[in-house]
Amino acid sequence: MELAIKIFQFILSISILVILHELGHFLPAKYFKTKVEKFYLFFDPWFSLAKKKIGETEYGIGWLPFGGYVKIAGMVDESMDTEQLKQPAQPWEFRAKPAWQRLIIMLGGVTVNFFLAWIIYGCLSFFNGETSFDTAKVDAPMNYTSVAKGMGFQDGDKILKVDGKTQNNLDKLALDVLLSDEITVLRNGKEVTFPTNDDGKAMAFRDENPKAFLTPRFPAVIDTIVNAKTAAAGLKVGDQIVSVNQHKINYYDELTGEITKNAGKNINVEVLRAGTTQPLVLEVSKDGTIGVSSYKQMTKFYETKHFSFGESIGRGFTRSIESLTYQVKQFKLIFNKKVQGYKKVGGPLAIIKNMPVDKARDGSVSIDWTAFWSFTAMFSVWLAFLNLIPIPGLDGGHVIFTLYEMIVGKPVPQKILENAQMVGVIFLLGLMLLIFGSDIFKMVTGGF
Structure with missing residues (x-):
C-alpha cells in the first residue's frame, strides 16, 4: 500500500508539472497563431495510451513517463521530423514567427514552472506557516x-x-x-x-x-517508557539519567551510546528524581535499547511562524529562490572528486522511494499533502533551472539559438539546428538511460 501511494504521488506530481510546463509553451504559441500539432503528457514512441484530436491539435497520454511535449509546426524538436522543414515556411509555423515571439514561446515552460513553485510555496506559508x-x-x-x-x-x-x-x-x-x-x-x-x-x-x-x-543535545530526561521491564525496574517519566555503569551522562546521545555498548546485559544507572539520585538496575535488550525516549522535550525548541496573505506572496518568492540556490549549490558536491555526490543522484525509482508519506500509529499510510506540495514546488523550480541549461533538446538550447539570431541579425542555419538537436537528444536519452540504469543497479544490489 505504501509503495502504491508513493507511485501515485510521483505520477500526480510529475503530471501536474509536465502539463503546466507544456501549457506554458502551448498558450503563447496559440496566442501568436502558431500551429500546435500535439500536446502530450509523457512520451509516446510507437504508440500512446490515449489520444483525441480537437481542432488542429492532438491531445494524448504517452506510455513513457519521462516528461511530455508539445509539437509545434515548423520547429526542430525532439521528434526530429524534418520533412516539413524542407518545404517553404508557412505563416502558421514556428520558424516563420519573429524571433521575439519564438523566444517567448520557448521561455513559457520555465516561466510557468517558476511561478508554480512561487504559488505553492506562498500557499504553504499562508495556510500552514513554517515550522523549524x-x-x-x-x-x-x-x-x-x-x-x-x-x-x-x-x-x-x-x-x-x-x-x-x-x-x-x-x-x-x-x-x-x-x-x-x-x-x-x-x-x-x-x-x-x-x-x-x-x-x-x-x-x-x-x-x-x-x-x-x-x-x-539535550539532557537525558525520560518522557516516554514503552518497555514494561524498564518500568518495573523503577524508572519513571521525568527521571534524568545521570550515569550508566559509573560513566557520567550529560546528554541523551551519551545515554544511547552507553546503552548500545551494553546490548543484552544489565546496566547500573543513577537517576535524578526530585533533587536526589537513586540507583536502578535496567535490562538492555539484544538490540541495545531499554525502551525509553527523551524527544518530547525537543518540542520547546520548535517554532512555527505564520504569514499574512501579503507576506506569503513575498515569502513564496523567497522560498523559491532559496530552493533553487540550494539545488544549484549541490552541483559542487556532485562533481567534487572526494565527496563523489553523484553517487547519491537518483532517477525515478529513487524519487519514488523517497516520496513522503504520512504514517499513523496504527500502521496505516496516507498522503502527507504538505510534504507532497513542498516536493512539487521544489521539483518545479528545479525543472525550470534544468530546462534553461543551454543544451540542444532542452528549452535552453532553443533560447540560445534564438538569442544568437536576435543579436547577430540572422538565424542559425537549419542544418546546424538539426545536427545540434540530434546531438542533444542523443545526450539526453543517454543520460536518462544512465540514471535509470543506476536506479535499477542500486535496487538490485540493495544500494537504495
Whole structure:
C-alpha cells in the first residue's frame, strides 16, 4: 500500500508539472497563431495510451513517463521530423514567427514552472506557516559525530556562522554546512574559523541520511517508557539519567551510546528524581535499547511562524529562490572528486522511494499533502533551472539559438539546428538511460 501511494504521488506530481510546463509553451504559441500539432503528457514512441484530436491539435497520454511535449509546426524538436522543414515556411509555423515571439514561446515552460513553485510555496506559508527547529534556543553545543569531526568540528563547538552567515534553522544548518567552505565556531571561549574538510563531507554522503552528522543535545530526561521491564525496574517519566555503569551522562546521545555498548546485559544507572539520585538496575535488550525516549522535550525548541496573505506572496518568492540556490549549490558536491555526490543522484525509482508519506500509529499510510506540495514546488523550480541549461533538446538550447539570431541579425542555419538537436537528444536519452540504469543497479544490489 505504501509503495502504491508513493507511485501515485510521483505520477500526480510529475503530471501536474509536465502539463503546466507544456501549457506554458502551448498558450503563447496559440496566442501568436502558431500551429500546435500535439500536446502530450509523457512520451509516446510507437504508440500512446490515449489520444483525441480537437481542432488542429492532438491531445494524448504517452506510455513513457519521462516528461511530455508539445509539437509545434515548423520547429526542430525532439521528434526530429524534418520533412516539413524542407518545404517553404508557412505563416502558421514556428520558424516563420519573429524571433521575439519564438523566444517567448520557448521561455513559457520555465516561466510557468517558476511561478508554480512561487504559488505553492506562498500557499504553504499562508495556510500552514513554517515550522523549524530553532538552534538559538538550545544552550548546549551540538552533538558532533565522527563525520562532523572529519569536517573539522570539535566537541564543545558552538556554531556561529556558516560562510559568514548566521543560520538558526536546524534543517538548513546541516545542509549549509555540507555546502560550505568555512565555519565559524565558539571554541573554548574564542571565535575560530576553519575550512570544512571534504573528507568529512564524503563520509556524510556515505551515510543513508547525509545530514545526520549534526544533532542538537539535550539532557537525558525520560518522557516516554514503552518497555514494561524498564518500568518495573523503577524508572519513571521525568527521571534524568545521570550515569550508566559509573560513566557520567550529560546528554541523551551519551545515554544511547552507553546503552548500545551494553546490548543484552544489565546496566547500573543513577537517576535524578526530585533533587536526589537513586540507583536502578535496567535490562538492555539484544538490540541495545531499554525502551525509553527523551524527544518530547525537543518540542520547546520548535517554532512555527505564520504569514499574512501579503507576506506569503513575498515569502513564496523567497522560498523559491532559496530552493533553487540550494539545488544549484549541490552541483559542487556532485562533481567534487572526494565527496563523489553523484553517487547519491537518483532517477525515478529513487524519487519514488523517497516520496513522503504520512504514517499513523496504527500502521496505516496516507498522503502527507504538505510534504507532497513542498516536493512539487521544489521539483518545479528545479525543472525550470534544468530546462534553461543551454543544451540542444532542452528549452535552453532553443533560447540560445534564438538569442544568437536576435543579436547577430540572422538565424542559425537549419542544418546546424538539426545536427545540434540530434546531438542533444542523443545526450539526453543517454543520460536518462544512465540514471535509470543506476536506479535499477542500486535496487538490485540493495544500494537504495
